[in-house]
Amino acid sequence: MEGLIYFVYALVGILMGSALSILPGLHIYSLAAISIILFVSFPSVDPLGMAMVFTGLLVAFAIVNAVTSTFMSTPDDSLRYSIFPNQKYLMAGRGYEASIIGGMGALGAMLILLLLAPFASLIFPVFRKLATPHMPWMLIGCVVYLLQTEWPKDWGSRAKTRFGRLKDGWASLSAGWLVFFLSMMMGFILLNMPVTSLEKSFQGAIMPAFSGFVAVPWVLTNAMSKFKVPQQNIKNTFYVSKKDMVRGTTTGFLGGMFSAYNPMISGGVGGLMASHATVTGGDIQFMVSGSAARFTYFVGGFFLIWVPFLHLIRKGLANIMVPIFSPKSEAEFWLFMAVLAISAVIAFLVLILVSRLMSKIIPRFSYRKVSFCVLAAIIALVLYFGGWAGLVIMVIATGIGLTQIMFRTRWANIMVGYFFPAMLSMAGLAAPILKILGIY
């Protein structure tokens, strides 16, 4: 029973992850950096134990971080997908309910992952065999789909001329393309040349860019709006039907797993595509599937490295862990699954506690002041992780993020645009463009 010690390691990770998850604007990549700091600080710790700390950290982040999105409106790219219903609930005094529903979605996704585990070593290796040769064009296909499936927005009046109507029809689409293009150019630069100093290089580009793309524009719009967070109701009964729960969870799991498996596809993009594929509708399904997609994206990506025969390295934390510990045996996989199950339950309980606390605290503060405080926290974090260069990156990325909000185009265009250079690189097509830009 010496394996029980690994639950203690995981508990340490959960407590740390829960504390960190309440920080607005903290991205998963920041968490990865913290993981490295942890390892460097405790090099003599059992590598498997450290892997369990990472597991607890990640699970807590995937579940508890939903609090900041609901109560502070600072979503990351994966939560952006489900932020609208959460905001609506918050304004209706049901922020606690939204937060817990999200947690239930995450738990549901985790249950699917647990049920999938015994078959994972059979399914995923075959899937890898099938998908690997087709990966570049699959990813580029996802981008084309996202760009071209944006429905024209209703701008309030129907233009009188054919040209006017054509212009209206293409307004959102072309704005989407513009946002995609700007983000792509930023990706070409940040993913291919050092912008920040060497010691900041790990976090330097990505974390500030993502904060600028998603969190800062959202906080700024909140700060400019003059609404006040109403008194929040805390109740233990939730109006969630089984249908909404099952449908939302499975949809979210599908999208999350798609993005977990495929490089460069974020959880939000996967969730969006899955919701299109399954025609998800309604606030509850939206919130449940969003949280499920987010959980599966983060934890599912990490899960892939543990699967016997597969050991697929996907997403940030797996990459961080490999130099420290590489899972190799079936036993380690089962241990990971056990720790995952227990950690998720504990993290869910933490989510309940923190959501209750937030529901009591948040209405006492001016939402604008909270937004400015959040903005200050984000800037501090970006400065810490990326330095001044990181701050400049964040400002530029914020411009792109605000363009997306202003033209009401799809936010996912930013994400896929940013990673599009990496997809082109996988297909062997990036070098000519890099040459034109003078980077290569």
Add this chain to the structure above:
Amino acid sequence: MIMCVIALCLGVVFFAMYVKTSTSPQPLLISDIDRWQDYNYVWIIGKITSGPSVSSTTLVFYIQDTSGANPLRVEVYDPEYKTLIAENRVPTVGDDATIFGQLRVYIDGSMELRVNKASDVTINNRAQAVPSSIQEVKDSWNTRQGLEYYRRVTLEATIVGLRPLSSAKIYTLEDNSGNTIEMYVHNGLMNINNKSFDFKLLQRVRVTAGASNYITTPQLVLADYGDIEEIGMQSPTPASLDNIDSTLVNQFVRVGGKVIFVEMVRASDSLAVESYNIWLDNQYNPRVSLDGDVYKLLSDNARQQLKRGAIVELTGIVSRYGSTFKINLLGPPDISLQSGTYEPPLVENFAAISSDNLDNLVKVEGKIIDDTPVFEGLLPVDHGFALQDNFGNNIKLFVTNTLYERMSYPPVVGDNVRVVGKVIQRESSMAVQPGMLSDMEEVS
């Protein structure tokens, strides 16, 4: 609440599975590998059957398990393989090992296991060398069952041959009873301990190597240059070229003489030189044959010196073809050379060259008046130059494609040339065929 309870229950179940499976890794049998396992990470437990071979980027060895399937190629890349070397953990033939890595299964059925980390190679039981003999190793190929054959052996033998390959050398070892076995020595082994490997023909050695195989033939595999040591030298039989007879067949002899001609013998399907025939002292003595690959083992200086006029002393093995004797200069070539000159008599009038001169060495000088190509299938053509003397007589100058394609400035119609060659017969007329590049020179 229900979801939490289910999750906790599953957590307990999974922990029980962890406890149940945590005793040892679960290996995959090599015979169970199929195309769908391409890219899979697997454990293989078995015995090392061949290797190591080392390049600047990769260390390769082969492992076989009890499934009876063919050995699996294992590759460890730089810098991880250097860790194995530094930690003295390079797997060698006979070791029991556990390897974790990513499978690659190709469409042609070939497979390999790619190891990402040095720590993924575990040697469970390092094979201890046991005293043996060539005869015992060869016999055990038939008598030992499966993996039992692969082991480390120490034996004493004499180096009686060397066949160089592009990345390795195959030494032939012979014991006192005349039993021989080949020993594979990879060129990259110098990366393991930076030792030199300079063993000579007829050296007696004590070698510790892996008993392995090449296809269906037993073969020794050297794992480290330090695993071989000299224990003596076998002397060749002293002999003179003019008294080589059947009693010396298959014996190593030490002979010497003056090189009067060297001819390149071309390969049938390429422009490569298959062998070199060296004429010593006169045209009647047994010729010395030097394989093209062995010729490459000579130093640059020796290659330059090996031409007409050189004084040589060499050790070779006598062979017989019908009534003709031949001395085969085997690798590692044991030859000493001193520069010198030799010119055969100049034939001024080509009409004097008749069938009586077949296989004689002649020197001719004249003007090229014609160039007739002789087609050689897909290879470049041979050249049948017509050479005219000062008396207006012609003789054919036959230059093989192997020689012609090596010329920096090949002769053309109108050139005056001086050629040393042997007289041959081509299409019912006499011709002169030069042996090497130095046998042809342009004269004003």
